[in-house]
Amino acid sequence: MSTVAEIARGEEKVKMSREIFPPSEVGGWKWDGKEMRYNSKTLFSYIDGAAELYLAYGFQNLAVRRFEKSNQPPILLELYEMASSEDAYGVFSFEHQDEAVGIGQGSEFGGGLLRFWKGKYFVSIYAEGEGAETESGILKVGRAAANSIPAVGPEPKLVGFIPGKDLGLVDKSLRYLKSHVLLNQRFFIAHQNILNLSRKTEAVLAQYLQGEQKTQLLLIRYPDSKEAADAYRSFMKVYLPDVRGMDRARTEDRKWTFARQRNEFILIVFGAPTEADAEVLLKATEEKLPGGR
Amino acid sequence: MKEKTITRRDFLRVTAGTAMAATLGSGILGEARAEPTAKVALIRNAGVLGPQDKVQEEILKSMLDEAVKSLLGTDKAMEAWKKLFKSSDIVGIKSNEWQKLPTPKELEAAIKRRLLDVGVAEKNIDIDDRGVLNNPIFLNATALVNVRPLRTHHWAGVGTCLKNYIQFVPNRPDYHEEGCSPLGKIWTYPIVKGKTRLNILSALTPQFYGRGANFFDKRYVWPYKGLIVGTDPVAVDAIGAHLLQVKRTGFFGEERALDVPPIHIMVADKKYHLGVSDLSRIQLIKLGWMEEVLI
Numbered sequence: 001m002s003t004v005a006e007i008a009r010g011e012e013k014v015k016m017s018r019e020i021f022p023p024s025e026v027g028g029w030k031w032d033g034k035e036m037r038y039n040s041k042t043l044f045s046y047i048d049g050a051a052e053l054y055l056a057y058g059f060q061n062l063a064v065r066r067f068e069k070s071n072q073p074p075i076l077l078e079l080y081e082m083a084s085s086e087d088a089y090g091v092f093s094f095e096h097q098d099e100a101v102g103i104g105q106g107s108e109f110g111g112g113l114l115r116f117w118k119g120k121y122f123v124s125i126y127a128e129g130e131g132a133e134t135e136s137g138i139l140k141v142g143r144a145a146a147n148s149i150p151a152v153g154p155e156p157k158l159v160g161f162i163p164g165k166d167l168g169l170v171d172k173s174l175r176y177l178k179s180h181v182l183l184n185q186r187f188f189i190a191h192q193n194i195l196n197l198s199r200k201t202e203a204v205l206a207q208y209l210q211g212e213q214k215t216q217l218l219l220i221r222y223p224d225s226k227e228a229a230d231a232y233r234s235f236m237k238v239y240l241p242d243v244r245g246m247d248r249a250r251t252e253d254r255k256w257t258f259a260r261q262r263n264e265f266i267l268i269v270f271g272a273p274t275e276a277d278a279e280v281l282l283k284a285t286e287e288k289l290p291g292g293r
Numbered sequence: 294m295k296e297k298t299i300t301r302r303d304f305l306r307v308t309a310g311t312a313m314a315a316t317l318g319s320g321i322l323g324e325a326r327a328e329p330t331a332k333v334a335l336i337r338n339a340g341v342l343g344p345q346d347k348v349q350e351e352i353l354k355s356m357l358d359e360a361v362k363s364l365l366g367t368d369k370a371m372e373a374w375k376k377l378f379k380s381s382d383i384v385g386i387k388s389n390e391w392q393k394l395p396t397p398k399e400l401e402a403a404i405k406r407r408l409l410d411v412g413v414a415e416k417n418i419d420i421d422d423r424g425v426l427n428n429p430i431f432l433n434a435t436a437l438v439n440v441r442p443l444r445t446h447h448w449a450g451v452g453t454c455l456k457n458y459i460q461f462v463p464n465r466p467d468y469h470e471e472g473c474s475p476l477g478k479i480w481t482y483p484i485v486k487g488k489t490r491l492n493i494l495s496a497l498t499p500q501f502y503g504r505g506a507n508f509f510d511k512r513y514v515w516p517y518k519g520l521i522v523g524t525d526p527v528a529v530d531a532i533g534a535h536l537l538q539v540k541r542t543g544f545f546g547e548e549r550a551l552d553v554p555p556i557h558i559m560v561a562d563k564k565y566h567l568g569v570s571d572l573s574r575i576q577l578i579k580l581g582w583m584e585e586v587l588i
Contacts, residue, residue, distance in 0.1 A: 044466060052448070052469050095504065111513065113504045130510060181469070185448075185553045190300040191474045191560065238298050252305035270301075 022065055022077055022148050027140040029067040029075060036064040054122075056179040057090045058083025058199070067141055073129025075137055077145060080122040085153020086202075090176040092117040094186070097172055101139060104146040105153075108172075109135075114142045119151040158221055162206050163284040170214070173207035187216055187270070194238045195220060195266070196231040210277045213255070216270040217281055225263045232261040235268070248275065258282055265289055299474070304559060331528035331569035334360040335496075335588070336580040337519040346498060346516065348399040353497075353520075356581065357403050360522040361491070363578050371410060377490045377524075378436055380412030385431040386420040389441035389457055393509035396441050400495055400520075404438050425460050437485060439526065440493040443533045444500035449473040450555035451537060453530040454492040455567075461485055473553070477561030480526070492529045494521040499533075501540040515540065518582065527568030528575045530558045532588070535572060539587045 024031040036046070039061050043051040046062065054062075060081040067075040082088045089106065098110025104123065107116035112135060114125040125142050127134045156176050163169065177183050178201075180193040186205055189195070197203060203220040222228040236243070240259060243249045248258045256272040260282060267285050272278035336359055341352045358370035365373035378384065386404055388396040401420050408418050419430035426432075439454050446452035448469055458479045459465050468475045480486065497520075502513035521536075523529040534555045541549045562570035569575055579586060 052466060111502065111504055112510045115504075126504075128509075130512060184556070188301055188304075188554055188556050190298050191556075192298045194298060194300075239300055239302065251302055 022063075022079060023141070023144040026067070026144045027137060029069045029072075029137045029141060032066045032068055032074075034066065038062040038064075052181060053094060054080060054082075054091060056182055056199075057087040057122075058178075067137070069133075069137065072131070072134055072137065073127045075125060075127045075134070075141055077141055078124040079145065080124070082120050082122055085117075085120050086156040086176070087178070088117040088120050088122045088153070089155050089159075090178060091122040093174055093176045094182060096174070101142075103139070103142045104149070105155075107142075109139065112138070114138050116142060116146060118146050118149045119153040121149050156202060156204070158202050158204050158219065161219060161285060161288040162204055162217065163208075163281065163288065167281060167284055168208040168210055168215075170207040170209055175205040177203040177205060183218075187218070189270075190238060192238075194234050196222075196227065196234060201227075208281060210273055210281075213271065213273045215255075215272045215277065215281065217285065218266075218268040218270070219285060220266045220268075222264045222266070225261075228261050228264045228266055232259065232266055235259060235266070248278065260286075262286060262289055263291075299560065299564065303563070330574045330576055331523065331525040332364060332576045332578065333521060333523040333525070333528050333532050334364045334578045334580060335519055335521050335532065335586075336360045336363075337517065337582040337586065339518060339582045339584070341518045342497060342516055348397045348497065350399045350403070353397070353399050354403045354406065356520055357400070357407070357493075357522070359580055360520055361407075363580060364522060364524065371407075374407045374411050378408060378411045378413060380414075382408075382413050382436040383417040383430060383434050384408050384413055384419075384436045384438065385425065385428070385434040386418070386438045386440060387425060387431075387457060387460070388420050388422050389452075390422040391442075391452075394442045394444055394498070394500055394514070397495055397497060400440060400493070400497075404440060404491075404493070408438075423460055426463060431461075432484070434488055436490050437488045438491045438493070439489050440491075441495065442499065443494040443496045443521065443537065445503045445537060445551060446553075447503065448553065449476065449557055450551040450553035451530065451534045451558075453494060453533045453555075453558075454526040455480070455530050455557055455561050458485055473557040474560040474564075476557040477527075477565035477567050480561070480567050481565060489526060490524065492523055492526040494529055494533045496521050496533070496536065499537065499540070501537045501544065513544075517587075525568035527558060527561045527570050530555070530561075531570045531572055531575060532577060534558060536588050543587070 038046050040059055063079045065077045092106055096108055098108035101107050101109040104116035104118035112126055112130055116123050123145055125138050175186050180197040200223050206217045208215045240249045247260050251257050256275055256278045257270050258278040259268045267282055269278040269281050336356045338352050338356050341349050343349050361373045362370045365376050367373040388401055405418055421428045439457055441457045444452045449456050455476050461484050462479055496517045498514050499517050500514045521529055521532050559570045561567045
């Protein structure tokens with residue numbers, strides 16, 4: 001009788017790079033020999049309610065393996081192949097909130113869930129139960145899975161344009177985003193896509209602590225300056241219709257929103273306590289952009 | 294006519310100076326207001342969960358009765374149930390079967406028992422979740438009861454009553470866009486429009502924190518031992534979301550926003566006019582056990 005893994009290997013529709021073979025046994029945790037495979041059409045059947053997250057980041061396919069150990073809850077390994085390492089980074093960044101554990105190119109472990117990215121793979125590992133031995137097992141399976149991914153890949157270059165902790169960047173607050181749906185999930189701006197975000201654009205959302213107030217910086221790169229200009233006009237018309245040629249407004253929460261276009265980039269600060277705070281953040285970002293100021 | 298774009302600034306206007314995410318955390322109605330208001334009952338009982346969180350059926354039934362009675366302002370529970378349902382009704386009980394935290398069977402049974410007591414024929418009652426679009430009772434329903442557990446949700450922020458009707462549409466991913474804001478639209482479709490007589494959030498063991506779509510960890514579930522009941526789904530959801538936010542703040546020792554702002558609750562109010570999302574316009578009737586009630 002064929003196992004699911006054998007059947008999956010024979011399928012043409014769901015391909016995964018065959019250089020990735022997560023371990024079959026780690027620290028006493030044994031793979032049960034089955035592998036569930038999902039493509040972009042079947043992903044909803046596995047994670048109804050969240051497949052859009054992965055699809056927005058160029059999801060290619062998913063392999064799920066289950067590891068078992070006597071008297072322990074099973075551990076589930078989810079190996080997502082994305083279109084690029086930037087996309088894998090994006091999935092990771094979208095929900096990043098826990099402490100790193102040194103697995104892959106970026107990792108976090110908290111609440112019994114290990115998440116990491118390496119190359120074009122995003123990996124999620126968790127157990128169907130809790131306990132110290134289970135958590136140790138999750139980390140062991142994670143390290144072995146990371147080792148089975150041979151190639152590393154670059155982070156998005158756009159992330160490098162974001163000012164750092166000297167300006168109050170909040171730890172683990174960077175989100176690399178590829179759609180307005182995802183942006184809205186992290187920071188609601190408008191229910192329609194007024195910034196014209198798409199797979200051709202990329203955005204970084206970062207949170208800063210200015211005094212005791214949280215300010216958001218949104219940096220978007222468009223394919224060219226014309227598309228950036230179109231998006232800027234769209235944003236200003238809907239979000240800041242009352243500024244009369246200015247690039248800023250004090251919004252209803254008595255905080256400041258600034259928006260600027262610089263070539264193919266749009267920079268927006270939301271919720272700055274003062275005009276000066278917004279200006280500092282924008283200026284620091286502009287200086288990091290190609291060509292600086 | 295071109296549809297108006299709802300922006301963050303619209304919410305800032307509504308909340309008059311507080312962050313949007315805090316909308317659901319503002320003060321609950323303390324006294325009568327001129328604007329339209331909603332009424333929600335929160336009932337708790339310390340004895341409703343036994344060993345291993347086994348639901349005590351009789352206590353749960355009495356909680357449900359007490360909540361419905363208070364909500365409808367009647368002297369007796371059955372008077373309230375008879376205000377909500379007619380014996381001629383065809384009633385679908387829209388439940389939730391997410392395997393890690395499903396609607397308690399005892400709660401489904403308690404609702405069905407009261408529908409039978411009202412005189413609804415057993416053949417005209419069914420309980421379903423993912424099969425509602427193929428279920429003749431739901432397709433021909435004259436009344437619906439919406440019941441599900443209260444929990445955080447990976448994509449919508451909170452899994453509450455508005456979200457529970459996602460199974461009434463075949464193209465569910467379409468409703469995950471725009472921060473799940475179109476969820477309220479489902480309630481305008483003929484299959485459900487105007488039919489929901491009662492919305493119940495099971496807050497017996499709510500899940501206040503989660504990571505990812507399939508994640509479940511008992512550390513983030515607590516025995517709140519409550520039910521949140523109302524005829525207004527938006528108000529019920531707003532109270533549920535508020536409870537989760539307060540619990541998260543207490544548990545983590547800091548304000549930890551929901552993974553996703555529950556925008557769909559406010560949009561259901563402001564755009565689809567399904568009910569009241571502003572806590573300052575919701576009258577919360579608190580009944581029963583008050584220890585660590587949180588809200």
